Amino acid sequence: MEALLREHLEPLFFSIKESFERNKEFLIDLDSKTGDGDLGLTMSKAFSAAHESVKASNSSNLGQILAMAGIAISRAAPSTMGTLMATGFMRGGKAIENAQRIGTKEMADFWLAFSKGIADRGKATEGDKTILDVAAPVAKSFSASAEKNESLAVAMRYALDAAGKALEATKSMIAQHGKAAVFREKTIGLQDAGGSALYILVKTMHDFVLA
Amino acid sequence: MKKFINKPENFVDEMLKGIYASHPQQVMFVANDLRCYVRKEAVKGKVGIVTGGGSGHLPLFLGYVGEGMLDGCAVGGVFQSPSSEQILEVTKAVEQGAGVLYLYGNYTGDILNFDMAAEMADIEGIKTATVVGNDDVASAIKGEENKRRGVAGIFFLYKAAGAAAAEGMSLEEVKRVAEKAKANVRTMGVAFTPCIVPEVGKPSFTIGDDEMEIGMGIHGEPGIRRGKLLPADKIVDEMVYPIIKDLPFEKNNEVAVLINGLGATPKEELYILARRTLHILEEEGLKVFHVYVGEFATSMEMAGASISLCKLDEELKRLIAAPAFTPFFSQKQL
Numbered sequence: 001m002e003a004l005l006r007e008h009l010e011p012l013f014f015s016i017k018e019s020f021e022r023n024k025e026f027l028i029d030l031d032s033k034t035g036d037g038d039l040g041l042t043m044s045k046a047f048s049a050a051h052e053s054v055k056a057s058n059s060s061n062l063g064q065i066l067a068m069a070g071i072a073i074s075r076a077a078p079s080t081m082g083t084l085m086a087t088g089f090m091r092g093g094k095a096i097e098n099a100q101r102i103g104t105k106e107m108a109d110f111w112l113a114f115s116k117g118i119a120d121r122g123k124a125t126e127g128d129k130t131i132l133d134v135a136a137p138v139a140k141s142f143s144a145s146a147e148k149n150e151s152l153a154v155a156m157r158y159a160l161d162a163a164g165k166a167l168e169a170t171k172s173m174i175a176q177h178g179k180a181a182v183f184r185e186k187t188i189g190l191q192d193a194g195g196s197a198l199y200i201l202v203k204t205m206h207d208f209v210l211a
Numbered sequence: 212m213k214k215f216i217n218k219p220e221n222f223v224d225e226m227l228k229g230i231y232a233s234h235p236q237q238v239m240f241v242a243n244d245l246r247c248y249v250r251k252e253a254v255k256g257k258v259g260i261v262t263g264g265g266s267g268h269l270p271l272f273l274g275y276v277g278e279g280m281l282d283g284c285a286v287g288g289v290f291q292s293p294s295s296e297q298i299l300e301v302t303k304a305v306e307q308g309a310g311v312l313y314l315y316g317n318y319t320g321d322i323l324n325f326d327m328a329a330e331m332a333d334i335e336g337i338k339t340a341t342v343v344g345n346d347d348v349a350s351a352i353k354g355e356e357n358k359r360r361g362v363a364g365i366f367f368l369y370k371a372a373g374a375a376a377a378e379g380m381s382l383e384e385v386k387r388v389a390e391k392a393k394a395n396v397r398t399m400g401v402a403f404t405p406c407i408v409p410e411v412g413k414p415s416f417t418i419g420d421d422e423m424e425i426g427m428g429i430h431g432e433p434g435i436r437r438g439k440l441l442p443a444d445k446i447v448d449e450m451v452y453p454i455i456k457d458l459p460f461e462k463n464n465e466v467a468v469l470i471n472g473l474g475a476t477p478k479e480e481l482y483i484l485a486r487r488t489l490h491i492l493e494e495e496g497l498k499v500f501h502v503y504v505g506e507f508a509t510s511m512e513m514a515g516a517s518i519s520l521c522k523l524d525e526e527l528k529r530l531i532a533a534p535a536f537t538p539f540f541s542q543k544q545l
Binding site: 010018064067068070071074078083087090091093095121 | 294295296299323326327330331333334336
């Protein structure tokens with residue numbers, strides 16, 4: 001697949017929804033160790049609503065569809081991670097406003113805005129052991145691929161690789177935000193829950209593009 | 212806890228039902244959500260003004276929704292921010308083709324949700340602008356005004372921006388007016404007793420029977436000095452002089468004055484504060500244009516008061532003087 005087109009969005013979001021459904025218990029367990037354990041439910045609800053929104057949309061503007069999916073996430077999941085994920089999609093969608101296709105360049109613009117959006121909203125910086133620690137490396141990877149004019153498939157592979165490494169790296173970080181911050185040093189060795197959710201998102205997009 | 216309550220968790224919704232039932236000509240809710248509170252009659256082509264914030268401060272925030280003031284309010288739980296979705300629903304309901312101004316107090320949760328709503332509104336094609344009230348002199352030092360909390364003085368922002376929108380000004384102009392009012396309003400508060408959030412069921416802090424706290428926030432945030440209760444005039448001195456010094460207000464400035472009760476303090480006492488406040492203003496050579504005395508921003512059953520001053524130019528004077536009519540506040544043309 002060279003680029004995501006309008007007709008790909010509904011099946012893509014269906015895949016994402018299914019992924020989070022499959023990983024619900026995994027995320028609940030992970031989040032229970034340092035948070036309030038609702039992340040699996042939140043993400044499942046969030047992407048189920050996002051899928052509904054994409055399915056119902058009659059827009060041909062891909063950025064608008066993604067931004068509206070963000071609004072749907074915000075409605076369905078008004079928790080911290082839901083709000084951050086919503087902000088990511090809203091900002092990302094806005095950044096590729098009027099896009100008719102999503103190739104490597106659009107993917108880079110989407111993820112840069114996504115990453116900046118969650119940093120702004122969550123007032124987090126890289127290294128704080130948050131979703132940003134996976135989102136920012138993914139954005140950087142897509143940017144680098146865009147500069148080198150890589151195909152979307154290759155860019156997705158690099159991005160997944162970056163996401164995996166970034167998620168692994170969160171294990172050595174100490175949580176600074178939210179409920180997890182209470183546990184501080186005890187969070188060492190655990191991969192970040194929000195970062196894990198983002199990894200699942202990237203992995204699903206990767207599998208979809210390369211299928 | 213001695214309150215008129217059925218169930219603590221129904222406190223806000225039952226209050227809202229009471230308001231809608233009592234003022235059916237003036238206000239209603241949208242999106243099938245009691246907490247999405249809007250004016251009954253929309254004015255075509257007018258800039259919409261939306262506020263929001265936690266419950267527990269009546270007449271703040273929803274009390275200023277009505278003719279000549281605001282168009283909608285997203286209502287949160289007691290001392291809790293409304294959700295971004297509620298703000299968005301109110302925004303969509305009040306948009307009349309001229310854009311919407313978000314005008315609310317400087318609190319982290321409210322900022323997060325209003326910013327989120329602004330982004331969502333933008334995606335849905337509604338233009339918004341934001342002005343955040345931060346009049347509480349006691350909550351941060353001069354030079355760090357952006358850290359100050361919004362308290363009773365936001366009334367002047369509502370009044371000026373509301374009148375500006377009613378005059379037919381554009382979104383940019385209404386925002387400019389709100390910012391001008393914001394730059395010219397200062398407030399100081401004093402608390403005598405704590406308040407009780409219904410779902411918590413016990414006082415938010417403790418304070419001695421013979422003590423007061425100068426500068427305490429409307430949710431019981433710490434003030435700048437706790438000490439023995441002083442005579443009324445001495446307390447007023449401790450509130451008004453810092454306000455005058457902060458802007459600063461200068462000789463011959465024209466000002467509007469707001470003497471606000473926090474919930475449990477009787478109006479009699481507020482007029483004792485008014486008397487001393489006006490005496491100081493006269494001594495300082497400030498010209499008083501109008502005095503408001505009553506409850507404008509409360510903190511449940513907290514005893515105490517706040518004093519706000521708003522420095523006026525000709526435009527602000529005209530806007531403050533304009534008539535307004537809401538279920539909680541009305542005035543004739545001054």
